[in-house]
Amino acid sequence: MITVDTDSFFAIVVVAAVASVTVAAVPKKYAPPVVVLELMLGIVIGPEILGLAHTDDFVNFFSNLGLGMLFFFAGYEIDFERIKGKPMKLGALGWLLSVALAYGIGGALAAAGVVVSFLYTGSAMATTAIGTLIPILRDSGELKTRFGTYLLAAGGAGEFGPILLVTLVLSTANPLHEAAILLAFVALALFLALGSVRYAWRGWPALERTFESSSQLAVRITVVLVFGLVLLAGTLGLDVLLGGFVAGMITRLALKGQELQVFESKLTAVGFGFFVPFFFITSGIEFDLAALGSVGAMLKLVMFFGLFLVVRGTPAMLLYRGVLNTRDRAALAFYSATELPLVVAITTIATETGHMKTSTAAGLVGAAMLSTLVFPFVGLALRKRSEADGVAPAAVAA
Numbered sequence: 001m002i003t004v005d006t007d008s009f010f011a012i013v014v015v016a017a018v019a020s021v022t023v024a025a026v027p028k029k030y031a032p033p034v035v036v037l038e039l040m041l042g043i044v045i046g047p048e049i050l051g052l053a054h055t056d057d058f059v060n061f062f063s064n065l066g067l068g069m070l071f072f073f074a075g076y077e078i079d080f081e082r083i084k085g086k087p088m089k090l091g092a093l094g095w096l097l098s099v100a101l102a103y104g105i106g107g108a109l110a111a112a113g114v115v116v117s118f119l120y121t122g123s124a125m126a127t128t129a130i131g132t133l134i135p136i137l138r139d140s141g142e143l144k145t146r147f148g149t150y151l152l153a154a155g156g157a158g159e160f161g162p163i164l165l166v167t168l169v170l171s172t173a174n175p176l177h178e179a180a181i182l183l184a185f186v187a188l189a190l191f192l193a194l195g196s197v198r199y200a201w202r203g204w205p206a207l208e209r210t211f212e213s214s215s216q217l218a219v220r221i222t223v224v225l226v227f228g229l230v231l232l233a234g235t236l237g238l239d240v241l242l243g244g245f246v247a248g249m250i251t252r253l254a255l256k257g258q259e260l261q262v263f264e265s266k267l268t269a270v271g272f273g274f275f276v277p278f279f280f281i282t283s284g285i286e287f288d289l290a291a292l293g294s295v296g297a298m299l300k301l302v303m304f305f306g307l308f309l310v311v312r313g314t315p316a317m318l319l320y321r322g323v324l325n326t327r328d329r330a331a332l333a334f335y336s337a338t339e340l341p342l343v344v345a346i347t348t349i350a351t352e353t354g355h356m357k358t359s360t361a362a363g364l365v366g367a368a369m370l371s372t373l374v375f376p377f378v379g380l381a382l383r384k385r386s387e388a389d390g391v392a393p394a395a396v397a398a
Helices: 006-025 034-045 057-076 086-111 118-125 130-140 146-170 175-208 217-235 240-254 261-285 295-319 326-336 341-352 358-389
Strands: none
Touching: 006 034, 006 057, 006 261, 034 261, 034 358, 057 130, 057 146, 057 217, 057 240, 057 261, 057 341, 086 118, 086 146, 086 295, 118 146, 118 295, 118 341, 118 358, 130 146, 130 358, 146 240, 146 295, 146 326, 146 341, 217 240, 217 261, 295 326, 295 358, 326 358, 341 358
């Protein structure tokens, strides 16, 4: 029987509301990403400062559901029809280049005794928090722009690629066994996707009629799909991130061509209004603030903050010269170097298995928090300068 720490649960709910109110009260151009506030406030109410909240099985359950919903939105925003061709090719090549850079740098740090494992440290550096960026990009209107197409492709590769690394390599001792299970999971996901694409449009009018009723059938079906695939992935020994991400892609494919504004607003309310904040606040509560208090950890934080930009920004500056102007490439570099959820997931796995020092984990997570707080604002500023200058970008090649 699960015991419930009602005080901690209520503290998390209050912090989620406080973070939202704070962001709403600050002028839009100065407002920090709400996820960063949730993490920081989670640290404040956690056991190392105020001691108002602690994690237990019940809180961790909701945190995992929030993580699944976060990656659902990441998968949902990847419109393959939109990013196919050059954007997808450049995104994939860019991530592979980032992995090569990250493992090379990680190997040098491991050889110098700075980190324990180049594999875990490098994998953490080669990520992009596209799920975290999506609310920022949506609010700024970037998702509908040509630049947004390239960013979605780059960010999708920077999130899906590391999820596969976590699933096949980092969280298992038997990659071949996990690969076989993954293939079975993908086959089932493809079957669901094809069935959804074929039949969803027939029932869409009926689903639309439930948007303003108490049944909310479309939302409930989506929630079943998300948590069902998360449960299946967990049962098969795969990472729950994969289940949420695939559920998002299936939903996007199934509802292709439908009017989705009302539906998306309701999903956003369910996900970002309740479930997703649990993940970030809980991550803050569990953050090892004491480990970050050492000089070594602080130096690692500064180092990783710069390395994020080197690892994920270099491909943006090198590979996109034919399609984006200089400022847009720089903006893409800063957006791509925004990291958080997968850094938390990878460092958690690494510390539990003894492949990462607590100071390294604290430095990586601290740098990821700082990247989420700083890099999107730099990207936004560069994009505004680019649009103000009226620089005509090169045409998109198919």
